[in-house]
Amino acid sequence: MVAKIPKPDEDSIAVLTLVLGERVKFKKFYGRITPDLTARYQQYDDQKGCPSGMPPLVLRNYVDTDGEAVKRRTSLLGLYNPDEDKYPFKELEKLRKKNKLLACPVCGELGRPRTLDHCLPKTTYPEFAANLFNLVPACDWCQGEKLVDYKNAAGTRSFLHPYYDDVNQPLYSIKLQAPYLTPVISFEISNDLTLDLKSLVASHLEGIGFWERFKEYFESSYLNIIRMASETRAGGKVTVTTAIENGYSLEIGKGINSWDAVVYRSLLADPAVMDFLQNGKLSEYP
Known part of the structure; x- marks a missing residue:
C-alpha cells in the first residue's frame, strides 16, 4: 500500500x-x-x-x-x-x-x-x-x-484499504548490511505507526507476497544507485547526498511508499551507507 x-x-x-x-x-x-x-x-x-x-x-x-x-x-x-x-x-x-x-x-x-x-x-x-x-x-x-485473502482470525480485514486507511506516511524501510557494494537487505515496519496499523501493514504485505518482489526489485534499483553515485562523484558538481535527495523528491510524488521512494528514504537515513556512496570504493563503476 x-x-x-x-x-x-x-x-x-x-x-x-x-x-x-x-x-x-x-x-x-x-x-x-x-x-x-x-x-x-x-x-x-x-x-x-x-x-x-x-x-x-x-x-x-x-x-x-x-x-x-x-x-x-x-x-x-x-x-x-x-x-x-x-x-x-x-x-x-x-x-x-x-x-x-x-x-x-x-x-x-x-x-x-x-x-x-x-x-x-x-x-x-x-x-x-x-x-x-x-x-x-x-x-x-x-x-x-x-485473491480471497481478506480477513484475519478476529474477522476484521487483513489488508489495507486505499480508500479508507490513513497511510500517507512512511510505512516501512529497508536496512542494508555491509559490504555495501553488494548488500544484504532486511525489512522494517515503521515504529511511528500505531500497533494496530503495524499489524495491518504486516498482514497486508504478507498477503500480497511483497517482500520477495521488493528484494528482486532492489537488486536492479541499487545497481542504478551505485552507477549514479559514481557519475555524481566524477562530475563533482553536487554531493551524492544531494543527488539522492533530489531523486527522493521526485519519487515521493508517485507515492510516499512507492518502491524507489522507500529505497531513497532508507539510504538517506543510514549514515554508513551514505558515506560509502560518497567516499567508498565503487569498484565496478570506476
Missing part, C-alpha cells in the same frame, strides 16, 4: 440504483434483494470495507429455489462485466484506465495499475461485485496474489 487515494467520484449507492434500474430480467429477484443490497453498500462504506459483522448475503432468502439462488449468484457476478451500453461499464473503465496513478496503491510498484482488485472478494461477496468502493486499481501481481 503506498497511499490513501480518493474514492471514486461516483457514489456507489447511486450507481447501484442505476445498475438495478436497467435489470429488467430477473426483476422479482432484484426487487426482493434491493433494500438489503442498498443497506449493505451503506454498511460497507460505514465500516470502511471491514467484513466484521457483515457476512455475505444469503441469496436463498431472495429466491424460491436452491437452483435459482445459484443462478442469481451468477447474475450478481455478471454486474462486474456489463455490456458497453450498461451501467457500470463506464465507471469501471474509468477506474481501470483513467485512474491517473503512477504506482500500484496496493503494493507501491511503479507503473499505472490497469486491473481492479475486489477488496472483499466477489467469489465470497457476489453482492459487492460491482460496488465501486470495493474496487481498487491494482497491478496484475497484487490482483492475483491477494
Whole structure:
C-alpha cells in the first residue's frame, strides 16, 4: 500500500440504483434483494470495507429455489462485466484506465495499475461485485496474489484499504548490511505507526507476497544507485547526498511508499551507507 487515494467520484449507492434500474430480467429477484443490497453498500462504506459483522448475503432468502439462488449468484457476478451500453461499464473503465496513478496503491510498484482488485472478494461477496468502493486499481501481481485473502482470525480485514486507511506516511524501510557494494537487505515496519496499523501493514504485505518482489526489485534499483553515485562523484558538481535527495523528491510524488521512494528514504537515513556512496570504493563503476 503506498497511499490513501480518493474514492471514486461516483457514489456507489447511486450507481447501484442505476445498475438495478436497467435489470429488467430477473426483476422479482432484484426487487426482493434491493433494500438489503442498498443497506449493505451503506454498511460497507460505514465500516470502511471491514467484513466484521457483515457476512455475505444469503441469496436463498431472495429466491424460491436452491437452483435459482445459484443462478442469481451468477447474475450478481455478471454486474462486474456489463455490456458497453450498461451501467457500470463506464465507471469501471474509468477506474481501470483513467485512474491517473503512477504506482500500484496496493503494493507501491511503479507503473499505472490497469486491473481492479475486489477488496472483499466477489467469489465470497457476489453482492459487492460491482460496488465501486470495493474496487481498487491494482497491478496484475497484487490482483492475483491477494485473491480471497481478506480477513484475519478476529474477522476484521487483513489488508489495507486505499480508500479508507490513513497511510500517507512512511510505512516501512529497508536496512542494508555491509559490504555495501553488494548488500544484504532486511525489512522494517515503521515504529511511528500505531500497533494496530503495524499489524495491518504486516498482514497486508504478507498477503500480497511483497517482500520477495521488493528484494528482486532492489537488486536492479541499487545497481542504478551505485552507477549514479559514481557519475555524481566524477562530475563533482553536487554531493551524492544531494543527488539522492533530489531523486527522493521526485519519487515521493508517485507515492510516499512507492518502491524507489522507500529505497531513497532508507539510504538517506543510514549514515554508513551514505558515506560509502560518497567516499567508498565503487569498484565496478570506476
